[in-house]
Amino acid sequence: MATETLDLSCEEHHADGVRKAAEALAAGGLVVVPTETVYGVAARADRPDGLRRLCAAKDRGEGTPFTVHIGRREDALAYVERLSPMAKRFMSKGWPGPLTLVVPTGASRVAEIAQHLDDAALRMLYHGDTIGLRCPDDPITGELLREVPGPVVIASANRAGRPPPSTVDRAVEELGPHIDLALDGGATRYSKPSTVVRVHDERYEVLRSGVFDDRMVRGLAQLTLLFVCTGNTCRSPMAVGIAKRLIAKRLGCEESQLEARGIRAVSAGTGAYGGARSPASVRAVEVLAARGIDIEHHRASPLTEELIHQADCIYVMTSAHHSSVVRMVPSAASRTRRLTEQADVTDPFGGDSRAYEACANTIESALALRLKEVEI
Numbered sequence: 001m002a003t004e005t006l007d008l009s010c011e012e013h014h015a016d017g018v019r020k021a022a023e024a025l026a027a028g029g030l031v032v033v034p035t036e037t038v039y040g041v042a043a044r045a046d047r048p049d050g051l052r053r054l055c056a057a058k059d060r061g062e063g064t065p066f067t068v069h070i071g072r073r074e075d076a077l078a079y080v081e082r083l084s085p086m087a088k089r090f091m092s093k094g095w096p097g098p099l100t101l102v103v104p105t106g107a108s109r110v111a112e113i114a115q116h117l118d119d120a121a122l123r124m125l126y127h128g129d130t131i132g133l134r135c136p137d138d139p140i141t142g143e144l145l146r147e148v149p150g151p152v153v154i155a156s157a158n159r160a161g162r163p164p165p166s167t168v169d170r171a172v173e174e175l176g177p178h179i180d181l182a183l184d185g186g187a188t189r190y191s192k193p194s195t196v197v198r199v200h201d202e203r204y205e206v207l208r209s210g211v212f213d214d215r216m217v218r219g220l221a222q223l224t225l226l227f228v229c230t231g232n233t234c235r236s237p238m239a240v241g242i243a244k245r246l247i248a249k250r251l252g253c254e255e256s257q258l259e260a261r262g263i264r265a266v267s268a269g270t271g272a273y274g275g276a277r278s279p280a281s282v283r284a285v286e287v288l289a290a291r292g293i294d295i296e297h298h299r300a301s302p303l304t305e306e307l308i309h310q311a312d313c314i315y316v317m318t319s320a321h322h323s324s325v326v327r328m329v330p331s332a333a334s335r336t337r338r339l340t341e342q343a344d345v346t347d348p349f350g351g352d353s354r355a356y357e358a359c360a361n362t363i364e365s366a367l368a369l370r371l372k373e374v375e376i
Contacts, residue, residue: 002176003032003172003176003179003180003181003182004180004181004182005168005172005181005182005183005184006020006181006182006183006184007184008140008183008184008185009184009185009186011139014139014140014143017140017183018140018143018144018147019147020181021033021042021144021181021183022144022147022148024180024181025042025043025044025047025050025148025152026044026047026148026150027047027180028043028044028047028048028049028050028053029043029050029053029179029180029181030042030043030050030053030054030057030175030178030179030180031043031179031180031181031182031183032157032168032171032172032175032179032181032182032183033138033140033141033144033154033183033185034138034140034141034168034183034184034185034186034188035136035137035138035141035154035188035194036097036098036136036137036138036188036189036190037098037136037164037188037189037190037191037192037193037194037210037211038156038157038164038165038166038188038191038192038193039156039157039164039165039166039167039168039170039171039188040069040141040154040155040156040157041054041057041058041154041155041156041157041171041175041178041179042069042141042144042152042153042154043066043152043153043154044148044150044151044152045066045068045117045121045124045125045150045151045152045153046116046117046121046150046151047150048118048120048121051120051121051124051153053178054066054153054155055124056178057175057178057179058155058159058160059159059160060155060160062120062123062124063123064124065123065124065125065126065127065131065132066124066125066132066153066154066155067100067132067133067134067153067154067155068125068131068132068133068134068151068152068153069133069134069135069136069141069145069152069153069154070133070134070135070145070152071135071142071143071144071145071146071147072135072146073091073092073095073096073135075135076091076103076133076135077112078112078113078151079105079112079113079125079131079133079151080103080104080105080106080131081105081106082106083103084103084104084199084200084201084202085202085375086199086200086201086202086203086204086221087101087103087199089220089221089222089223089312090197090199090204090220090221091135092312092334092335093219093220093224093309093310093311093312093335094212094220094309095134095135095137095331096135096136096137096138096142096331097135097136097137097211097212097309097331098136098137098190098193098194098195098210098211098212099134099194099195099197099211099212099220100132100133100134100194100195100196100197100208101132101133101134101196101197101198101199102130102131102132102133102196102197102198102199102207103130103131103133103198103199104129104130104199104200104201105126105129105130105131106129113125113151116150117151124153125151125153130198132196134154134194136154137331138185139185140183140185141154141183141185144183156193157171157174157175158171158174158175159174159175162174164193166187166188166191167186167187167188168182168183168184168185190211192210192211193208193210193211194210194211195208195209195210195211195212195213195217196208196210197217204217204221216306216309216310219306219309219310220309220310221262222262222263222264222310223262223263223264223312223374223376224263224264224265224266224310224311224312224313225243225263225264225265225266225311225312225313225315225374226266226267226268226307226308226310226311226313226314226315227239227240227243227265227266227267227268227315227316227317227339228267228268228269228270228303228314228315228316228317228321228324228325229267229269229270229316229317229318229321229345229347230269230270230271230272230317230321230347231269231271231272231278231300231349232267232268232269232272232278232300232301232302233269233272233278233279233280233281233284233298233300233349234280234281234284234347234348234349234356234359235317235345235347235348235359235363236267236268236269236317237267237280237284237295237298238280238284238287238288238295238356238359238360238363239265239267239315239339239363239367240265240266240267240295240298241288241293241294241295242288242291242293242360242363242364242367243265243367243371244258244265244293245291245292245293246364246367246368246371247263247265247371247376250371250376251376263376266301266307266311267298267301268301268302268303268304268307269300269301269302269303270302270303270320270321270324272300272301272302272303273302277299277300277301278299278300279296279298279299279300280295280296280298281349281356283348283351283352283353283355283356284348284356286353286356287353287356287357287360288360291360303324303325303328304328305328305329308325308328308329308332309329309332311332311335312335312374313335313337313370313373313374314332314335314336314337315336315337315338315339315370316336316337316338316339317338317339317344317345317347318338318344318345319338319344321338322336322338337370339363339366339367339370340362340366345359345362345363345366346359346362347359
């Protein structure tokens with residue numbers, strides 16, 4: 001009997017497809033689902049039949065755990081006792097996205113979800129004192145994960161030793177006899193697996209390379225403050241200089257020591273262009289030099305998705321900049337704040353020294369408040 005495949009490329013069909021998939025999972029069935037990396041096969045972890053069938057489909061022993069997939073970052077707290085600051089940074093910047101995190105669980109038996117699972121199910125979720133968690137960046141599967149009331153595990157929809165599929169047809173070809181329903185979301189965005197990172201309290205190790213390379217993973221692990229303006233020659237480079245001064249004072253160290261402590265402050269412009277590499281404006285350099293802050297070596301950089309993903313906190317100068325950030329990376333909305341609550345920070349470009357001094361004063365006053373929100 002052919003596997004039923006639902007074409008959900010049209011958004012108006014999502015709700016019906018998600019409902020059918022949730023019903024299939026609740027009945028202990030297996031459902032092929034899209035993610036931004038590859039197609040996966042999903043089962044409810046609180047349905048013994050579903051777990052047994054998933055093990056059979058993947059030819060995997062019952063002692064090998066699967067990765068739990070969640071629809072919201074905060075759902076991770078149901079599976080672990082606590083999260084380290086580094087784990088929180090990875091989750092804040094890398095989720096939803098192509099990142100699987102293996103995190104310590106603490107006393108896993110006291111985790112909320114453990115109260116509702118039998119020993120066999122717990123063995124399929126927890127490996128010693130760790131668990132694998134992922135929050136995929138796909139509108140269909142994200143909606144499904146938020147809809148299903150129980151824990152969902154997903155494995156790549158391929159047989160052992162075969163490449164993971166990037167289309168629903170390949171997934172059905174691989175696992176058709178085992179699955180009850182397939183959701184077609186079109187070709188996957190990356191067509192390669194997620195990056196797998198094991199996070200300890202304040203260190204990490206890459207267990208599997210994937211969409212995020214080592215350089216990007218390092219950026220996710222750091223505490224990064226990103227300041228955004230338009231041309232990246234006035235407001236945002238001044239903000240970086242002032243922020244470094246305030247943070248170093250708070251930590252009792254030199255500004256040059258911040259990166260060694262895993263703290264970065266960087267800037268970019270929504271209207272800056274990669275080839276120009278313009279320096280900071282002369283008056284911005286002069287105004288900060290009078291405060292003992294050197295931004296003379298700054299060169300303008302364009303705002304990119306990579307920079308946004310790496311940032312723990314994104315401070316923008318205007319509401320328009322906020323819109324630009326969220327348009328590029330919608331999941332960054334919760335990390336993006338206008339630097340001042342009351343009004344935009346006025347661009348001093350073309351103004352005299354008094355305009356730049358007023359701008360620097362506004363930025364410093366705002367940062368004195370904003371940096372109190374940052375766990376350093």
